[in-house]
Amino acid sequence: MELLAPAGNLSCALAAFDSGADAVYAGLKRFNARERTENFTMDEMSRLLAYAHRMKKKVYVAFNTLIKENEVGEASGELAALEALRPDALIVQDLGVVRIAREYFPKLTLHGSTQMGLHNSAGLAFARELGLSRVILERQTTLSELEAMMRANPPVEVEIFIHGALCCCISGTCLLSSWLGGWSGNRGKCKQPCRRRYRGIDGNGFFLSAQDLGTLEILPRLMKTGVASFKIEGRLRRPDYVSNVVAAYRMVLDARSDEEFREVLPAAKARLARTCGRKWSLGYFTKESAAQLVKHDAMGVSGLLCGKVISTSPNGFTVLPGRPFYTGDMIRVQPVSGDEGPSFCITKMSVKGQSVFRADSGVETFIHSDKEIPKNGIVYKIGERVEDYSKRIEALPPQKPLLDLEVEISRGKCRVVCGKAQWEKTLTLDEAGNQPLRPGRVEQEFGEIHDDRWEIGSVRVTVEGNPFLPASVLKALRKECVETMFPALSPPENSVSGALERFRADYAALKHVPAMPKPPDTALVPRGKHPHIAERCVIAREIGSNPAPSEELVLPFYIDEASLKSVREAIAAYVKKGGRVVRITSLCHFPLLKEYPGLVLKTCMPLPVCNSLAVKELAERGAALVQGSLELGGSELEALAKKSVLPFEIYRFGRPALLSTRAELPVRGKMRDSKGDEFFVEKHGILTQVFAEKVMEIPAVRGADVSFYDFRFADGRKTESARFNFDISLA
Incomplete structure (x- = not known):
């Protein structure tokens, strides 16, 4: 059983290995879902790989963001450099990255990121077809669903999260941060708006902020499932956090009997108690936990509450501590709004002008800092003084050829x-x-x-x-x-450069051929709604709206394991009555449609398509038309349209779900944030979803073949609209 730890830098990687991790996952400076952390240069990654392999440990490189068309060249160069280094695996989200790596750099082992949103046995089957050897399961999968999948002997290894911060949204589908300024969580830029305070009809609270995951007590049951790897979240965290969490889980994993497990559990919990996180929960593993996962009165920040800011000045701020903290500790000063506040290491403190090492409870203490500190901010300790790894890091040799x-x-x-x-x-x-x-x-x-x-x-x-x-x-x-x-032996030839040149030539040859004759536009309309639509518009309907044979069937993007059978039956019924066009909103749909080779497959949000290599991969999987990602800006959609080998569609109107979750949210109806942005919350089946009050509406894009209009949560009547990221470049 592999214990996999986060490494935001070399210090964290060394701390993880010292504490008993079997492997670490880490990212380069670009193209990983935690771009806000320090991350690794290629030279640092080389040194980490050399050290890990010498110690019989593994390193997985996170390359798990969506790639825009204008980034394909840079991304392919990074993949070439990574193949030369040969990490133990590459963690990927974007289908275009999967294609480039598999076709041109086949010595890279590929793991499917949780951002791929694979959450059922059909998704695991498709992962194998893609050439993935492991899937990091979507975090909102329940324990009973996991057990059912593992009993079926999946064709790929399965990795699950066992500890750390939880996203409220189903992985890979969150648009909330992107909607509020183009900072995409699918590209490592999330501003964590789910941790903010919102005001609802019945008051205000932290309606989207999930508790942390902690599975020490159910680890024996998780071990019996047969998953390949237990993963700890936390690439934004410091070495002290990594060391304590890894050591705690190592104790429990090494227990050889139920009796030994019960003996070591208190010590493991005590070690975890030093990590300064949010309240632990079982996450989405149980229905009971999911129902209590979001507490409206729990501020959406991690850390140990230590005090409150009582005044600020240009060179620091005065805090009234509620508990002691020390020079060398990491703190975060959180605004009362719940927005993200500055975090830093305390280097100097003073009391009445005298330098001090310790801030005592009830004693006003001045913390020297050049950060902009929010007035009345709340001070949280988020890390402790850590071992200095600098000399060990300096001594690490790079990997040999x-x-x-x-x-x-x-x-x-x-x-x-x-x-x-x-x-x-x-x-x-x-x-x-x-x-x-x-x-x-x-x-x-x-x-x-x-x-x-x-x-x-x-x-x-x-x-x-x-x-x-x-x-x-x-x-x-x-x-x-x-x-x-x-x-x-002579130095090995650089076969990677040849593969890169071959890719560049193939990429240059990609071009879009306009669909002739021009296909009709599509309108997604629920039963009972009668919006005004263009004459040549094809109607699309979701499964629950029972589409007619002449209409397109839109499959649900989230299908829990127990619902696979009913979805298969709905597909069979649609085909039997003559239906022939199906909208794919998740990768798990491809295996469900294999037995119907005559169907016309079109992709649809929230399945993201951001580059022409993803389009080419989808074309080879049987797609006849693709819809560009909702997050892309106008110029980015236009660039993708020029290179798309399939007819290209734009989502031009509707209220897309910005956040979808299996958690019970303590809010219904309308809510707004401190900046005045308004949203509404609705329950649909097993999911609760958040929508913007404004309707997304964008103009036509040059080079696009068709348009898509979504009338599920908007009826086309005059209302305030927004252009999402159309006028900006997606961060």
């Missing part, structure tokens, strides 16, 4: 190929009988090769003729190969 080996073993010979060099040894081996030689044994043995100039990258093994190969002979073969072939 990687050698890829091909090893062929039969009863008559052993042959090893490395680039243009090869070594061969004649053998006389008996047949193995019922104990065949496993390729993994050979891969492990040759992976142990050590050389001052190189490191072993991949080892591809072919076994023929069922040879019996004793361990001592295999070890001797490896030793002789190293002594004979390795001294004469």
Whole structure:
């Protein structure tokens, strides 16, 4: 069972490994869903990989944001550099990134990010078809649903979150931060508006702020599911947090019996208590927890409440502590509005002009700072003084160049190929009988090769003729190969640069051919509504509105495991009566539609399509038309339209859901934030959804073939509208 820890920088990575993590996940400076943290340069990532692999640990690189068309070139260059480094896996969200990595940089192992929103067995099946080896399951999956999926022996490894901050929204579908200024959570820029205070009909509160996840007490049950990896959230956190959380879960994971588990649980909880987080919960794992996950009277911040700001000045602020804190601690000063406040490390404090190391409860203390401090702000401790890792980091060597080996073993010979060099040894081996030689044994043995100039990258093994190969002979073969072939080896050729040039040529050839004849526009209309629509508009309806054969069927984007059967039945009924056009709003729909090859498949929000490589991937999966992501700006939609190999559609009118959740929200009807932005909250089936009061309405986009109008929550009558990110560039 893998314990996977967050690493926002090298210090956090070292803290994680020191405390018992089997692997860490980390991001580069671009294209990861936590761009607000320090992250890694390519050189730092090289050093981390060298250290981790020397310690028999793993490193997964988060490359899990949506990529705009004008970023495809830069993203492909980063992928090429990563293949040269060979992390243990790449965590991905964007279908375009999946395609580039799989087709041009196949030595990169791919894991599906939770941002892909895969939450049922159909989604896991599609992940395998995409070439993913692991899926990080969407966090609103319940424990019983997880157990049902794992009993079915999924075709990919499954990774789940076991601790840390929780998003209120279903992963990959949140538009709230983006709606409020173009800061997309799907691109690592989230401003966390879910943590703000809102005012509703019955008063104000933190209506969207979820408690943290903590699963120590149910870990034995989670272990029995058979998932491959337990993941800790927290790439924005410091080494002290990472160390304490990893150590706590390591204690419990190492318990060898129920009795030992009960013995170590109090110590593990005590270790977790030092982490300065929000209140722990079981998240969405149980219905009871989901019902109590959001507390309107709990400020949406993490940390230990320590005091209140009583005055500010240009060089700092005075705080009245409610509990002690120290120089070297990390604090956040939170505005009473609940908006994000400044966070920093305390470097100097004074009481009545005298420098102090400790701020005592009830003693007014001046904290020296050049930050802009909110008046009447609330002070939270978010981290403790940590070990100085700087000397260890300075001593980390970069990773050596990687050698890829091909090893062929039969009863008559052993042959090893490395680039243009090869070594061969004649053998006389008996047949193995019922104990065949496993390729993994050979891969492990040759992976142990050590050389001052190189490191072993991949080892591809072919076994023929069922040879019996004793361990001592295999070890001797490896030793002789190293002594004979390795001294004469030249530096490995840079195959990555060739793959990158091939990609660039293929990308340059992509272009959009306007659909002829021009397809009709589409209007999504619920039963009982009769908005004014254009004459040539095709009607689309959701499953609950029972579409006619001439209408398009829009599938629900969230289908819990228990509902898969009813959705399959609804698809079958639609096809049986002659329906032929289906709208795909989630990747999990592709396996559900496989048995109907004659259907016309069109993508639809909230499934995001942001670049032409994603379009090409969808085309190969059977899509006949794609809808551009709602988040994109006008110029970005136009750039995508020019390169789309499929007919391209724009969402031009409607009230898209900005946030969808399985949590019970303590608000219904209208609410507004401190800046006057208004929203309304409605329950639809198992989901509660938040919509903007303003209707999204944008003009036509040059190069787009068709338009999409959504009348589910807007009727077309005159009302205040917004253009979302149309007039700006998506951050």
